[in-house]
Amino acid sequence: xxxxxxxxxxxxxxxxxxxxxxxxxxxxxxxxxxxxxxxxxxxxxxxxxxxxxxxxxxxxxxxxxxxxxxxxxxxxxxxxxxxxxxxxxxxxxxxxxxxxxxxxxxxxxxxxxxxxxxxxxxxxxxxxxxxxxxxxxxxxxxxxxxxxxxxxxxxxxxxxxxxxxxxxxxxxxxxxxxxxxxxxxxxxxxxxxxxxxxxxxxxxxxxxxxxxxxxxxxxxxxxxxxxxxxxxxxxxxxxxxxxxxxxxxxxxxxxxxxxxxxxxxxxxxxxxxxxxxxxxxxxxxxxx
Amino acid sequence: xxxxxxxxxxxxxxxxxxxxxxxxxxxxxxxxxxxxxxxxxxxxxxxxxxxxxxxxxxxxxxxxxxxxxxxxxxxxxxxxxxxxxxxxxxxxxxxxxxxxxxxxxxxxxxxxxxxxxxxxxxxxxxxxxxxxxxxxxxxxxxxxxxxxxxxxxxxxxxxxxxxxxxxxxxxxxxxxxxxxxxxxxxxxxxxxxxxxxxxxxxxxxxxxxxxxxxxxxxxxxxxxxxxxxxxxxxxxxxxxxxxxxxxxxxxxxxxxxxxx
Numbered sequence: 120x121x122x123x124x125x126x127x128x129x130x131x132x133x134x135x136x137x138x139x140x141x142x143x144x145x146x147x148x149x150x151x152x153x154x155x156x157x158x159x160x161x162x163x164x165x166x167x168x169x170x171x172x173x174x175x176x177x178x179x180x181x182x183x184x185x186x187x188x189x190x191x192x193x194x195x196x197x198x199x200x201x202x203x204x205x206x207x208x209x210x211x212x213x214x215x216x217x218x219x220x221x222x223x224x225x226x227x228x229x230x231x232x233x234x235x236x237x238x239x240x241x242x243x244x245x246x247x248x249x250x251x252x253x254x255x256x257x258x259x260x261x262x263x264x265x266x267x268x269x270x271x272x273x274x275x276x277x278x279x280x281x282x283x284x285x286x287x288x289x290x291x292x293x294x295x296x297x298x299x300x301x302x303x304x305x306x307x308x309x310x311x312x313x314x315x316x317x318x319x320x321x322x323x324x325x326x327x328x329x330x331x332x333x334x335x336x337x338x339x340x341x342x343x344x345x346x347x348x349x350x351x352x353x354x355x356x357x358x359x360x361x362x363x364x365x366x367x368x369x370x371x372x373x374x375x376x377x378x379x380x381x382x383x384x385x386x387x388x389x390x391x392x393x394x395x396x397x398x399x400x401x402x403x404x405x406x407x
Numbered sequence: 408x409x410x411x412x413x414x415x416x417x418x419x420x421x422x423x424x425x426x427x428x429x430x431x432x433x434x435x436x437x438x439x440x441x442x443x444x445x446x447x448x449x450x451x452x453x454x455x456x457x458x459x460x461x462x463x464x465x466x467x468x469x470x471x472x473x474x475x476x477x478x479x480x481x482x483x484x485x486x487x488x489x490x491x492x493x494x495x496x497x498x499x500x501x502x503x504x505x506x507x508x509x510x511x512x513x514x515x516x517x518x519x520x521x522x523x524x525x526x527x528x529x530x531x532x533x534x535x536x537x538x539x540x541x542x543x544x545x546x547x548x549x550x551x552x553x554x555x556x557x558x559x560x561x562x563x564x565x566x567x568x569x570x571x572x573x574x575x576x577x578x579x580x581x582x583x584x585x586x587x588x589x590x591x592x593x594x595x596x597x598x599x600x601x602x603x604x605x606x607x608x609x610x611x612x613x614x615x616x617x618x619x620x621x622x623x624x625x626x627x628x629x630x631x632x633x634x635x636x637x638x639x640x641x642x643x644x645x646x647x648x649x650x651x652x653x654x655x656x657x658x659x660x661x662x663x664x665x666x667x
């Protein structure tokens with residue numbers, strides 16, 4: 120990849136048909152081969168941004184670039200864009216339309232015009248990857264919510280996009296299911312080098328599974344940077360109607376209110392453990 | 408269990424839909440034409456036995472499903488059996504209403520019996536298809552015999568979303584009931600009208616969402632999908648044809664009165 124930026128927006132302004140300004144001069148870069156968390160409260164513009172990355176929502180002004188090329192909104196351009204950029208929606212019932220799992224996964228591949236043996240190979244591989252091979256012939260309405268989410272994911276993965284957009288992938292899943300799906304996405308990204316954008320307000324999973332974070336509020340970018348630096352910009356995070364992960368909040372209170380002199384910050388359990396262990400060691404050395 | 412679930416679990420599910428339709432649909436025409444109680448019973452027995460022995464449908468389940476059309480059947484055939492006449496002579500039993508007589512004649516009874524058995528046999532044929540063939544397979548069969556793709560696509564989309572609509576409607580109705588909807592006649596009407604208008608809005612929004620999601624996967628106006636290939640052993644076409652010929656011979660024999 121020539122550019123480290125896979126997707127870029129420049130002063131992107133999008134307005135819904137009813138006049139609601141969804142994105143209001145948004146500048147953002149999504150780096151290739153990383154997992155970027157798109158954070159924001161309800162109605163901040165996360166879903167609109169994902170839709171504009173996929174060419175569904177056309178900009179009123181400004182532009183979206185894939186690699187170095189501005190998006191081409193012609194029918195042909197959109198076809199190649201949607202092959203490159205896949206999107207998994209929050210509600211699987213809005214995405215799955217076919218009457219059986221296998222057929223639904225095949226839909227995107229048929230639209231790509233792949234020869235049948237290749238399409239079948241990819242369907243099998245995608246089902247294997249997300250662990251739904253046993254469900255292949257089931258009608259979609261007989262599946263549980265978690266299974267539907269996996270099928271929706273497989274339908275997009277089968278198209279082998281280089282950018283995967285996920286709208287609230289953990290919403291509505293139990294803690295185990297949410298953890299599994301994020302772990303799966305992280306592994307997939309590592310093994311395939313895929314670029315992943317996750318729109319979410321599940322802030323706890325961000326430091327665990329994401330490289331970068333972007334906080335948006337009312338259609339604008341408030342913060343963009345490494346996940347680790349979110350701690351320093353916590354006021355911006357809070358301004359967007361979000362909060363820090365619980366562990367980070369605890370560390371913040373200990374440092375600011377209780378006068379602890381902590382060697383660094385932490386947002387995850389393992390990082391906090393490291394801090395506490397190093398403090399224990401220091402005390403032992405000083406005490407001895 | 409719904410018919411849909413029965414079909415998904417059927418042991419005959421992997422048999423290509425064409426075979427199943429070829430097995431179960433021609434007998435309907437034969438039953439209607441032959442108009443013989445004996446032949447109807449033969450078809451009914453054949454379909455029921457295939458469903459329970461080959462398809463793995465539990466007899467109790469099957470009986471429960473048969474009771475559903477039985478209700479209509481009783482009402483419908485009763486209307487055929489009962490006749491009105493000026494004189495009571497033609498009837499086996501009759502009551503006089505005003506100047507006329509209402510009663511059951513021998514001819515009416517025979518007609519009702521024939522009708523009843525014909526209907527039962529036809530229903531068993533349709534049940535064979537319904538209990539063994541998922542709707543998606545039926546859609547494929549429709550496309551195979553050359554029905555327009557638009558019709559097939561619409562059928563399958565309606566099938567998929569009818570379940571969503573039912574699910575949403577029942578959730579809404581539960582929410583209304585928990586807030587004391589449907590407690591009296593007036594509140595029932597009000598709650599039902601609110602439910603219907605909400606469902607309409609929901610459907611419109613859902614249609615929009617699905618359209619966007621389909622566009623994201625490259626939808627260009629026609630739905631193309633691949634169907635899972637099953638490696639299941641298929642019945643022999645010759646055997647099936649032989650069976651149909653045998654049934655047809657029986658139908659002809661019974662129709663022209665050689666047997667009954």
